[in-house]
Amino acid sequence: MAKLKKSRGSFPGQNAAPQTASNQPSKDNAxxxxxxxxxxxxxxxxxxxxxxxxxxxxxxxxxxxxxxxxxxxxxxxxxxxxxxxxxxxxxxxxAFFTIPYSKFTKKILVENDISFYSKGDQFYILGYSAENFANMFNTNTRRxxxxxxxxxxxxxxxxxxxxxxxxxxxxxxxxxxxxxxxxxxxxxxxxxxxxxxxxxxxxxxxxxxxxxxxxxxxxxxxxxxxxxxxxxxxxxxxxxxxxxxxxxxxxxxxxxxxxxxxxxxxxxxxxxxxxxxxxxxxxxxxxxxxxxxxxxxxxxxxxxxxxxxxxxxxxxxxxxxxxxxxxxxxxxxxxxxxxxxxxxxxxxxxxxxxxxxxxxxxxxxxxxxxxxxxxxxxxxxxxxxxxxxxx
Ligand SMILES: Nc1ncnc2c1ncn2[C@@H]1O[C@H](COP(=O)(O)OP(=O)(O)OP(=O)(O)O)[C@@H](O)[C@H]1O
Ligand SMILES: [Mg+2]
Incomplete structure (x- = not known):
C-alpha cells in the first residue's frame, strides 16, 4: 500500500467536503x-x-x-x-461511602463542603470525600x-x-x-x-x-x-x-x-x-x-x-x-x-x-x-x- 499522506484539515476516515475549483466556499458546501x-x-x-x-x-x-x-x-x-x-x-x-443519617452530621457535612446526598436513613458521600471517610473508618469505598x-x-x-x-x-x-x-x-x-x-x-x-x-x-x-x-x-x-x-x-x-x-x-x-x-x-x-x-x-x-x-x-x-x-x-x-x-x-x-x-x-x-x-x-x-x- 502506498504510504499514507499526512492529512491536515480532516480526519482521513471522515467525509471531507469536495473542494470547489477555486477552493472558495460556495453556499452548498458552507x-x-x-x-x-x-x-x-x-x-x-x-x-x-x-x-x-x-x-x-x-x-x-x-x-x-x-x-x-x-x-x-x-x-x-x-x-x-x-x-x-x-x-x-x-x-x-x-466511588462512594455511606454513613447513617443524622441532622447533626448533615450540618457538619455541609459546613465542610462535602459532596453528598441523603436517601432513606443514609448519607451517600461522593468522590474523593468518600475516600477520606473510608480511610478514617479503615475500610474500602464502594464503587x-x-x-x-x-x-x-x-x-x-x-x-x-x-x-x-x-x-x-x-x-x-x-x-x-x-x-x-x-x-x-x-x-x-x-x-x-x-x-x-x-x-x-x-x-x-x-x-x-x-x-x-x-x-x-x-x-x-x-x-x-x-x-x-x-x-x-x-x-x-x-x-x-x-x-x-x-x-x-x-x-x-x-x-x-x-x-x-x-x-x-x-x-x-x-x-x-x-x-x-x-x-x-x-x-x-x-x-x-x-x-x-x-x-x-x-x-x-x-x-x-x-x-x-x-x-x-x-x-x-x-x-x-x-x-x-x-x-x-x-x-x-x-x-x-x-x-x-x-x-x-x-x-x-x-x-x-x-x-x-x-x-x-x-x-x-x-x-x-x-x-x-x-x-x-x-x-x-x-x-x-x-x-x-x-x-
Ligand atoms: N502508578 C501506577 N502504577 C500501577 N497502576 C496504577 C498506577 N496508577 C494507577 N494505577 C492503576 O490503574 C487503574 C486505574 O486506571 P484508569 O484510571 O485508567 O482506570 P479507569 O478508566 O477508571 O477504569 P476502566 O477503564 O477499566 O473502566 C487502577 O487499577 C489503578 O490501581
Ligand atoms: Mg478507562
Whole structure:
C-alpha cells in the first residue's frame, strides 16, 4: 500500500467536503467547510499536552462553553476541555461511602463542603470525600461500576454515578457536545454495554448536553495516533477492564474488551499472598518496577499477574483478529498505543513487547508506544472527537 499522506484539515476516515475549483466556499458546501474547521481544531487538540488536576472537595461543577470529553471509568471519571495551548482535565474518584443519617452530621457535612446526598436513613458521600471517610473508618469505598460498566450489585449505583458526574458537569442550556467513553463488548462476560450507554446518554441529555459515545480504545487512538493518520491499535488498560480498538484512518474496524484490568491484578495478588487488595494496590501504584527482579512475594505475585493479564489480552487480540471478517487489507505495519493506569509501572512496555513476541498476530506491529499521559488519554481522545462533532 502506498504510504499514507499526512492529512491536515480532516480526519482521513471522515467525509471531507469536495473542494470547489477555486477552493472558495460556495453556499452548498458552507456547512462542510464549517465541519472541516472543527476537524482542524480537533487535529490540533490531539497534539496538545494535558494539564490535569484532581477535583477539589467543595469545588462546584463547571458549566463548559465548548465541547467536552468525559472518561467514565471504573476507578475515575475524567473531564477534558480544550483550553488554549493545553487540554485541561479534572478527575473525580468514581466511588462512594455511606454513613447513617443524622441532622447533626448533615450540618457538619455541609459546613465542610462535602459532596453528598441523603436517601432513606443514609448519607451517600461522593468522590474523593468518600475516600477520606473510608480511610478514617479503615475500610474500602464502594464503587458505582465494576469491570468497566455499571455495577449490578449496587442498588444506588446509577444515582450515585449520576451525582458524581454532576459534581463535574453542571446543568446547562447550551447543548454542548459531550463525548463520553464507552467500553467495547466484553469477550469474556455477558455484561450489557447497551444498558450502561443508554443510562449515561439519558442522564447527560437531561443535564442539557448533546451526548455522543466513543469507544475507549478508539479514544486512545484519537489522542495518540494523529501522526499515524489515526491508523493502528489503541489499548486502554484501566482498573476494571482492557479496551482494544483497531482503527483504519480513524474508522473503528474492530473493538472489544476483556473484563480484567488493574483491579484483577490487585484481587489475585491479594488472594495469593493473603493480603487485602487495597494494600496490594498501594504497593503496585507506589513502588512497582516490572523491570527489576522482585524482592518479596508481593512483588513476585505482581509480576506474575501482570504477565498473566498481558498474555490474556494479547491471546484474545490474536483470536479476535484471526476470526473477524471485518479485517481490512492493511499492508503497513501498525503502531500500538497503550493507555490507562495499568500501563504506568516502570518496565511495562518491555513486558508488553515480550508478550507480543509470544503471539502470532495476523498484522505486523511497527512499534509499541505508551501514551503521553495514560490516566488522561481517554478523556483527551473523547474531547478530540467532541471537537470534531461540534455543530
Ligand atoms: N502508578 C501506577 N502504577 C500501577 N497502576 C496504577 C498506577 N496508577 C494507577 N494505577 C492503576 O490503574 C487503574 C486505574 O486506571 P484508569 O484510571 O485508567 O482506570 P479507569 O478508566 O477508571 O477504569 P476502566 O477503564 O477499566 O473502566 C487502577 O487499577 C489503578 O490501581
Ligand atoms: Mg478507562
Amino acid at each position: 456547512g462542510d467547510l464549517a465541519d472541516l474547521e472543527n476537524i482542524e481544531t480537533a487535529m490540533e487538540a490531539s497534539h496538545k499536552s494535558v494539564v490535569s488536576r484532581d477535583k477539589e472537595i467543595g469545588e462546584t461543577a463547571e458549566r463548559p462553553s465548548g465541547p467536552v470529553g468525559l472518561d467514565i471509568g471504573t476507578s475515575h471519571i475524567v473531564m477534558a476541555q480544550n483550553a488554549g495551548r493545553h487540554i485541561n482535565t479534572v478527575n473525580q474518584l468514581n 458505582t461500576m465494576e469491570k468497566g460498566i455499571l455495577s449490578s450489585h449496587e442498588d444506588e449505583g446509577i444515582t450515585v454515578l449520576q451525582s458524581i458526574i454532576s459534581s463535574l458537569l453542571a446543568k446547562t442550556e447550551k447543548q454542548e457536545v459531550v463525548c463520553f467513553s464507552m467500553p467495547g463488548v466484553p469477550v469474556d462476560g455477558n455484561a450489557s454495554v447497551v444498558y450502561h450507554e443508554s443510562i449515561i446518554k439519558m442522564y447527560l441529555a437531561s443535564l442539557g448536553y448533546r451526548p455522543i459515545s466513543i469507544n475507549e480504545g478508539l479514544a486512545t487512538i484519537m489522542s495518540e495516533l494523529a501522526d499515524d493518520n489515526f491508523t493502528g491499535i489503541g489499548i486502554s488498560m484501566g482498573g476494571g477492564m482492557c479496551n482494544v480498538c483497531l482503527s483504519y484512518l480513524s474508522v473503528p474496524v474492530l473493538n472489544f474488551s476483556v473484563q480484567k484490568g488493574g483491579d484483577y491484578i490487585d484481587t489475585m495478588v491479594g488472594a495469593s499472598v493473603g493480603e487485602p487488595a487495597t494494600r496490594i494496590k498501594m504497593i503496585k501504584e507506589g513502588t512497582l518496577n516490572l523491570a527489576s527482579t522482585p524482592q518479596d512475594r508481593v512483588e513476585t505475585a505482581l509480576d506474575i499477574y501482570y504477565v498473566d493479564l498481558v498474555s490474556h489480552l494479547l491471546n484474545t487480540l490474536e483470536h479476535e483478529l484471526k476470526t473477524t471478517d471485518k479485517m481490512p487489507n492493511i499492508n503497513n505495519a501498525l503502531p500500538i498505543a497503550l493507555s490507562g493506569g495499568t500501563v504506568l509501572p516502570k518496565g511495562f512496555k518491555d513486558l508488553f513487547e515480550k508478550g507480543l513476541r509470544k503471539v502470532n498476530l495476523p498484522v505486523e506491529i511497527s512499534e509499541v508506544r505508551i501514551a503521553d499521559d495514560p490516566l488522561n488519554t481517554t478523556a483527551k481522545g473523547a474531547m478530540v472527537m467532541a471537537l470534531s462533532e461540534e455543530i
